[in-house]
Amino acid sequence: MPCPFQEAEGAELLLAYCARRLDADTSRWLERHVELCPECRAVAEQQKAVWQALDSWDALPVSEDFDVRLRGRIGRLADPPWPALSSLWRRYRVPLAAASILIGALLLIRSPGAVEPTAGLAGTPEVESVEAALDDIEMLRALELMASAGPRRAESL
């Protein structure tokens, strides 16, 4: 079976694997593949993180007096802006955050060509290419390797 990354249904297959929805045989195959394929492994790890986040949210116990305390807190807020949204946000912030990560992971899977190694510093490749050009120019001035005119004393750039 080819790498899911190379297949149109690959994203769904990987998502199903991470969500533990695959049958045992396919799951075993994909598990072996993920061990060998860095791209699939990266996606699977991200997906697992998403599912772990969701799992941990599910596992969080809700205290018995949660509703009482929540109503009390709402009551203490004087004219809260956007009360409905505020309540919704408190209730669903963890799954919303997890869903955001999930959407990000989906986008990552669906456009693997767009994935580029992230530089530690934004713009570093540009800077490095400028610095490399300056290094080469300094070298060419010193060595006059490509010169057809008379030599000149090299100065550092």
Next chain:
Amino acid sequence: MAPEQRRRLLERLPPDRRQRLEERLERYNTLPPEERQRLQQQLERFRSLPPERQQAARNLFRQFMSLPEDRRQVLREGFQRLRALAPAERLAWLESEEVKKRYSSAERRILEEYIELLPAGDREQGTHPQVSPLPAEDPSDEDQADG
């Protein structure tokens, strides 16, 4: 590079790296336009060389820059001399007694690598085609020459 483009590029850098790059760009921009154009053309020709040849030139430059400035100046004269010679004359010059007296074995290796990097048919225009005496030797140079 446009000033705005340069500003955007530089402001992302750590201060020390930014300062060094700004200084280098400033020095480059103070060169006369014709010199900048000449260097750009040289850079384009250099970047069109095979990567291993480019790397060999960079390695040679690193060796060159590791020498003290006074020895670099003596080597520059050697480079100039080699460029003036016909390809067939270069190795003979390198083996000459005068070179052995003037340059250390490490410096002669640099000159030898320099010969390998020079284009085979390259010969500087406007300079003498025959071997002529090197500039008068500085006695202090002999301390560093081991041959």
